[in-house]
Amino acid sequence: MDAEVTLTVDGTRHQLPVDTRTTLLDLMRERLGVTSPKKGCDHGQCGACTVLLDGQRQLPCLALAVAHDGAEITTADGLAPAGELHPVQQAFLDNDAFQCGYCTPGQICSAVGVIDEVSRGWPSHATADLTGEVELSHDEVAERMSGNLCRCAAYVNIVPAVQQAGGAR
Amino acid sequence: MKPFAYARPADVAEAVRDVAAEPTAVFLAGGTNLVDHLKLGVARPDLVVDVRTLTSREVTDLPDGGLRLGAASTNSEVAADRRVLERYPVLAQALLAGATGQLRNTATTGGNPLQRTRCVYFGDVTTPCNKREPGSGCSAVGGYTRYHAVLGTTAALPDPTAAETCIATHPSDMAVALAALDAQVQVLGPTGERTIPFTELHRLPGDDPSKDTTLDHGELITAIDLPPLLAGTRSAYRKVRDRASYAFALVSVAAVVSGTDVRIALGGVAHKPWRATRAEELLRGAELTGHAVRTAMDAELAAAQPQPGEGGGNGFKIPLVNRTVVATLRELTPEASA
Ligand SMILES: Cc1cc2nc3c(=O)[nH]c(=O)nc-3n(C[C@H](O)[C@H](O)[C@H](O)COP(=O)(O)OP(=O)(O)OC[C@H]3O[C@@H](n4cnc5c(N)ncnc54)[C@H](O)[C@@H]3O)c2cc1C
Ligand code: SF4
Ligand code: FES
Ligand code: FES
Numbered sequence: 001m002d003a004e005v006t007l008t009v010d011g012t013r014h015q016l017p018v019d020t021r022t023t024l025l026d027l028m029r030e031r032l033g034v035t036s037p038k039k040g041c042d043h044g045q046c047g048a049c050t051v052l053l054d055g056q057r058q059l060p061c062l063a064l065a066v067a068h069d070g071a072e073i074t075t076a077d078g079l080a081p082a083g084e085l086h087p088v089q090q091a092f093l094d095n096d097a098f099q100c101g102y103c104t105p106g107q108i109c110s111a112v113g114v115i116d117e118v119s120r121g122w123p124s125h126a127t128a129d130l131t132g133e134v135e136l137s138h139d140e141v142a143e144r145m146s147g148n149l150c151r152c153a154a155y156v157n158i159v160p161a162v163q164q165a166g167g168a169r
Numbered sequence: 170m171k172p173f174a175y176a177r178p179a180d181v182a183e184a185v186r187d188v189a190a191e192p193t194a195v196f197l198a199g200g201t202n203l204v205d206h207l208k209l210g211v212a213r214p215d216l217v218v219d220v221r222t223l224t225s226r227e228v229t230d231l232p233d234g235g236l237r238l239g240a241a242s243t244n245s246e247v248a249a250d251r252r253v254l255e256r257y258p259v260l261a262q263a264l265l266a267g268a269t270g271q272l273r274n275t276a277t278t279g280g281n282p283l284q285r286t287r288c289v290y291f292g293d294v295t296t297p298c299n300k301r302e303p304g305s306g307c308s309a310v311g312g313y314t315r316y317h318a319v320l321g322t323t324a325a326l327p328d329p330t331a332a333e334t335c336i337a338t339h340p341s342d343m344a345v346a347l348a349a350l351d352a353q354v355q356v357l358g359p360t361g362e363r364t365i366p367f368t369e370l371h372r373l374p375g376d377d378p379s380k381d382t383t384l385d386h387g388e389l390i391t392a393i394d395l396p397p398l399l400a401g402t403r404s405a406y407r408k409v410r411d412r413a414s415y416a417f418a419l420v421s422v423a424a425v426v427s428g429t430d431v432r433i434a435l436g437g438v439a440h441k442p443w444r445a446t447r448a449e450e451l452l453r454g455a456e457l458t459g460h461a462v463r464t465a466m467d468a469e470l471a472a473a474q475p476q477p478g479e480g481g482g483n484g485f486k487i488p489l490v491n492r493t494v495v496a497t498l499r500e501l502t503p504e505a506s507a
Contacts, residue, residue: 001174020175020217023204043205044272056245056274062204063275066175067197067219113270122249125265125414130254146414147269 005069009034010078024060024068025049028075036077036105040149047148050106050113051075057113076105079112088112091165092158099152107148111162114144118166136166170207177219181357181389184218189359189387191216196389198224198241198280201272206285210294211301224279224391228252234397237355240279240390244343245270247278257395259404259423263346266408269415279390282344282370285381286337287417289313299335299378307334307378314478316340316417319486320439321373325474335378336476338437339371340417345436346406348444349423352395358388367393371441381440402427403501407493408436420490422497429454431498435490438473445469445494457498457505466491 002017007027014032025042028034037060040048044062051060052074060073079086085093088111098104118140123130126143134140141159150158178184188194194216197203206212225239228250236257238247247253248264268276290296290308297306309317310329317336327334344367352367370382384390398404404425410416421436431452433445448465455461470491475484499505 021170062201
């Protein structure tokens with residue numbers, strides 16, 4: 001069964017009919033040619049598909065496109081103007097925070113979300129004082145990024161990259 | 170995925186009418202559980218009714234001093250709300266111990282307590298499962314039982330072919346905290362509104378393991394209310410898992426110490442968040458020493474049924490949950506002597 005949806009992805013507006021079963025991830029990758037969000041597990045477990053959906057890091061593999069008519073999506077590809085790097089992308093380069101790169105677009109979008117959540121004072125499971133200040137310590141980054149798996153285990157460099165980008169804000 | 174029609178009605182009343190009128194229809198909120206189950210073939214609705222933008226996303230003060238969590242409030246936003254952090258830390262801690270940052274940004278107050286079991290056989294449509302396919306039997310008995318129940322089951326090794334057998338646990342962390350807080354569930358159904366004590370929202374398998382809750386078909390959660398707490402109330406959530414982050418609970422404990430009362434809810438041990446009412450009675454007015462808590466929990470767990478299974482079964486949960494309750498109450502009442 002088809003339904004008409006309108007979406008803005010990385011600043012480009014799209015309007016098209018979709019089967020109600022289509023996820024936002026499949027819509028972007030298969031119909032819109034937006035391939036920076038990767039499909040790892042397709043079940044919300046790996047974080048490779050992470051994008052900013054209506055301003056927050058979320059998983060398009062578990063989102064039905066019809067349920068997000070009118071949504072604004074930013075993928076890793078759309079974080080900075082063409083030819084420029086977002087501070088999180090620069091930090092990943094500076095810290096050599098990837099190997100094969102498959103998980104990287106999701107890691108980067110997730111890191112952008114983490115830095116925003118910390119700036120709003122959101123605590124995490126690793127925060128000792130829930131109502132106190134949050135610092136981007138190693139344990140805070142590891143906990144907050146735990147939904148982004150890296151098969152190459154680049155974690156040792158991802159954590160300092162996120163700390164660098166968070167501190168540089 | 171089986172084809173389905175999608176509807177986003179004008180308001181909650183219409184959403185309730187739509188679902189009530191179609192026997193296989195389901196509500197959709199964040200979709201982090203439902204969409205997974207649509208893909209797995211575990212959920213096979215003809216109609217999906219989207220309520221995410223119809224219910225409230227706000228957390229509001231109630232006149233009695235409590236808090237109302239709108240059904241569409243997200244797990245992240247509730248866990249970061251100052252009022253929740255200051256007055257109901259057990260709830261913030263439970264939410265922050267669940268899933269991941271991305272999932273919590275999507276998951277909702279209405280959807281989280283209604284997520285279905287993570288029993289591996291429930292999620293695998295090639296295996297018999299009474300919860301997914303009533304009457305087909307239970308594949309978990311004697312199988313992989315590490316995440317399964319020890320309380321509220323009829324026997325260790327119940328009859329796997331019986332239609333009433335199910336040894337699944339409820340996987341929500343949030344629900345354990347809400348049970349300890351004596352939250353109230355605001356429900357809108359085809360015949361009107363009602364309020365259900367959170368402790369009565371979930372049920373034991375009884376003679377129908379396919380039913381997780383006491384909600385009727387078409388009943389929508391519109392909000393969950395947190396009651397006001399006595400001044401000086403302390404609360405905490407502790408979750409024990411196979412790795413330090415991003416895993417479901419083996420066991421978990423939500424505890425609320427309020428005046429002479431202590432309220433204890435257990436996760437990972439039963440088909441529903443388990444209020445340890447026997448232990449609570451024994452501890453009412455008592456000094457919460459390690460010995461007193463251990464003895465009360467021994468009484469609570471006297472009827473526990475360890476399930477045999479691969480890798481030694483789940484008998485480890487009985488001493489583990491007892492120790493976890495002791496540790497949680499020691500954290501909340503450091504003044505009580507060990
Ligand atoms: C990889 C992964 C790890 C996870 N880890 C954890 C964990 O450690 N701890 C934990 O607690 N959870 C965990 N979860 C589960 C997650 O918390 C739930 O999927 C989420 O809370 C469900 O909320 P939702 O809004 O997305 O619900 P949906 O998926 O939209 O709905 C869930 C169910 O509730 C029904 N429903 C939704 N809203 C209403 C309403 N208002 N009234 C009536 N019925 C309604 C739906 O019909 C559906 O049956 C994990 C999930 C994933 C994918
Ligand atoms: S324990 Fe329950 S959910 Fe798991 S296979 Fe048995 S009947 Fe199904
Ligand atoms: S592809 Fe979405 S989380 Fe793995
Ligand atoms: S860099 Fe290869 S999966 Fe992360």
